[in-house]
Amino acid sequence: MIGIIDYSAGNIRSVKNALSWIGSESRLIGEPRHLRDVSGVILPGVGAFGPAIAELERTGLADAIREWAIERQRPLFGVCLGMQLLARRSDEDGEHLGLGIVPADIIALQPRQSARIPHVGWNIVEKARPSRIWGELDHATCYFAHSFHLAFAEASDIAVYVAGKTNHGEQFVSMLEHDNVMGAQFHPEKSQSDGLAILRNFVDAAQSW
Amino acid sequence: MVRKRLIVSLLLRNGLVVQSVNFQHTNIVGDPKVAIEFFNAWNADEIILLNVTRDDNSTSAFHAILEHVARHCFLPLTAGGWVRSLDDANRLLRHGADKIVVNTGAAQRPQLVTELAQRFGSQCIVASIDVRQIDGAYEVFIDRGRTPLGSTPEAHASRLAAAGAGEIMLTSIDRDGSLQGYDLDLLRAVSAAVDIPVISFGGVGHWQHLVDGLKAGADAVAAGNIFHFTEQSTRAAKHFLRDAGMLVR
Numbered sequence: 001m002i003g004i005i006d007y008s009a010g011n012i013r014s015v016k017n018a019l020s021w022i023g024s025e026s027r028l029i030g031e032p033r034h035l036r037d038v039s040g041v042i043l044p045g046v047g048a049f050g051p052a053i054a055e056l057e058r059t060g061l062a063d064a065i066r067e068w069a070i071e072r073q074r075p076l077f078g079v080c081l082g083m084q085l086l087a088r089r090s091d092e093d094g095e096h097l098g099l100g101i102v103p104a105d106i107i108a109l110q111p112r113q114s115a116r117i118p119h120v121g122w123n124i125v126e127k128a129r130p131s132r133i134w135g136e137l138d139h140a141t142c143y144f145a146h147s148f149h150l151a152f153a154e155a156s157d158i159a160v161y162v163a164g165k166t167n168h169g170e171q172f173v174s175m176l177e178h179d180n181v182m183g184a185q186f187h188p189e190k191s192q193s194d195g196l197a198i199l200r201n202f203v204d205a206a207q208s209w
Numbered sequence: 210m211v212r213k214r215l216i217v218s219l220l221l222r223n224g225l226v227v228q229s230v231n232f233q234h235t236n237i238v239g240d241p242k243v244a245i246e247f248f249n250a251w252n253a254d255e256i257i258l259l260n261v262t263r264d265d266n267s268t269s270a271f272h273a274i275l276e277h278v279a280r281h282c283f284l285p286l287t288a289g290g291w292v293r294s295l296d297d298a299n300r301l302l303r304h305g306a307d308k309i310v311v312n313t314g315a316a317q318r319p320q321l322v323t324e325l326a327q328r329f330g331s332q333c334i335v336a337s338i339d340v341r342q343i344d345g346a347y348e349v350f351i352d353r354g355r356t357p358l359g360s361t362p363e364a365h366a367s368r369l370a371a372a373g374a375g376e377i378m379l380t381s382i383d384r385d386g387s388l389q390g391y392d393l394d395l396l397r398a399v400s401a402a403v404d405i406p407v408i409s410f411g412g413v414g415h416w417q418h419l420v421d422g423l424k425a426g427a428d429a430v431a432a433g434n435i436f437h438f439t440e441q442s443t444r445a446a447k448h449f450l451r452d453a454g455m456l457v458r
Contacts (some may be wrong), residue, residue: 014306017280044306048330081330115211116406116428118332119377122212122254122458141458143255143285144211145308145332147375168211190285190307192249198271 002203003038003147005065005082007055011046011189015079016134018189019188022196024203032064040206041068044189045081049092049106052081053099062099069101075180075206078100083176083183084150092148101159101181104152115169118147123174125164125186131177133184134163135201140194142186146172149173149185180209186189212458214254215419215446217436218262219244220412223292224270227261228434230386232354234261234337238437245278248436253284253443254458257335257378257408257431260290260311261353261384268297274303279305287335302333303360310378312337313351316358316365319372322434335408336374338365338394339396341382347395354382362395363402370403377403378431381411386434388414393425400426423455 003017005036006012006028019026019042026042029035045052057060069076078086086100090106098106111117125140149172152158164175166185175187182202188195219226219241226238238244240259252416258278259272268291275288288301289310297312298309309329315322315336323335339350340362349358349365358365366377379399381392391409398408413419413432422430436442450457 011302011305011307013235013276013279013303014286014307017305020285023283046302046329046333048327051328092330116404118405119430120376120406121214123210137400141212145285145375147330149330151279187285187307190283192283196283196361203340 002026002040002206003035003041005041005043005061006030007059007061010042014189015042015044018196018199019170019203024041024201029061030059032060035064035068039209040075040077040202041065042104043076043082043085044079045079045085049081049084049090050094050096053085053096056085056099066101068100069174069181073180074200075209076182077202078183079189080146080185080187084148085145085187086181087150087184090148096124101205102150102160102176102183103154103157104150107174109146109168110170112169117134118145119168120145123166123168125166126163131163132205133175133182133198133201134179135197137194137197140191142188142195142197144186144193146185150176210456211332212254213336213423213450213455215443216255216257216429216431217248217253217443217458218259218407218431218433220433221271222260222262223267224274226437228386228437231386232382235386241274241282244437247281248443249282249284251441251443252447253341255285255287255429256282257287257310259288262290263265263353265291271299272300275301275304275306275384278307289335289337293321295324295328296328302329308333308335309336310337312339315369316349316351319368322374327427331373331375334374336369337376338362338369338378338399339379339380340383350382362399366399366403370405374405376408378399378408378410384412385445387412390414393421396422396425416446419446419450420453420455423450434441434449
């Protein structure tokens, strides 16, 4: 059973539909006590950083996710905005503190010639190193829709966390994995076979954790 | 590099996919569920589902369809029609949309775009602009092409981008259903006026028209009518784009 965090700013249904397609049961998590009995948690996301983190803090879900990932070391997969929320802080529309699970900050993608922002569309995720969510895949073509990206200040953290990279005018972190904490800047639930494979890899990892 | 997108645009009237010529709905194509199943399997990059029913009582029926088709759609699904408020947008997202299209609501009140962007992020907001040529000059029309806005497409696109839109969907009403190809002058002008992605729509009668649109500056090319009546249509279009040297998925 996979828990999907429901904080009324996500494309919750898309994630649930994709899990159902790959044969995984899932449950929406609207309050902390619903986290019992799940093997892995997905933090989805379509939305702006500020309202999303405010809602997670208000409902107590923020503390519950921190406890899940940091104290209990259980499998957590942040998707798009959900991955960004794992960071320490974001510059999106003012400064906001994140969940602080990943030692990175969220900054704006820079517009360049032939790289319009937002970065919307299908792009290549290059494998930085083998990992659980990569599974058997060598690379992936996935759907992105974002204006901000995750940046690490320390080279040592890059080596530990970054699982995949993508180029849109500049190279940015598109997939991360460190022990029980995983994330994708793209939408695996909307990336056809490659995306569904990545979701399945997370589900398999969570179920055998 | 981000791939150029091929988008299927489905117009729904009273729950059925319709063909459109100059924004007049001609014949009924059929069931949106069947259409989306095919395009999901035929390598399309995105689906835009617009409720063009001329009656805002149609929204709950549209939500039911959206919810149903989203179940088996593992492609980005963008939805719009009758979006006038945050609540309207939120309902579309809750029923399975990944992005929201706004048109008349945003033209009447650009602040709506800002409110949507603050809540859902700019990447979630597609601002749609419908354009007609009047005495040789381009003019934006709202209310499904019935009412002139009194603005040029470039000025309106810039205003929507500044308000927080993440993409512009640009439709030529004159070319809609014409099979004559996109209005490339219009596309070039709007594409140069904004630095957010532009989706071109209206007039595709041959796959070469998709190539022309991408060469004129579109980040994504959309079509509706042409995809409906041939097997593997979107797959064939993608092959054509690739053979023409376009960077597609």
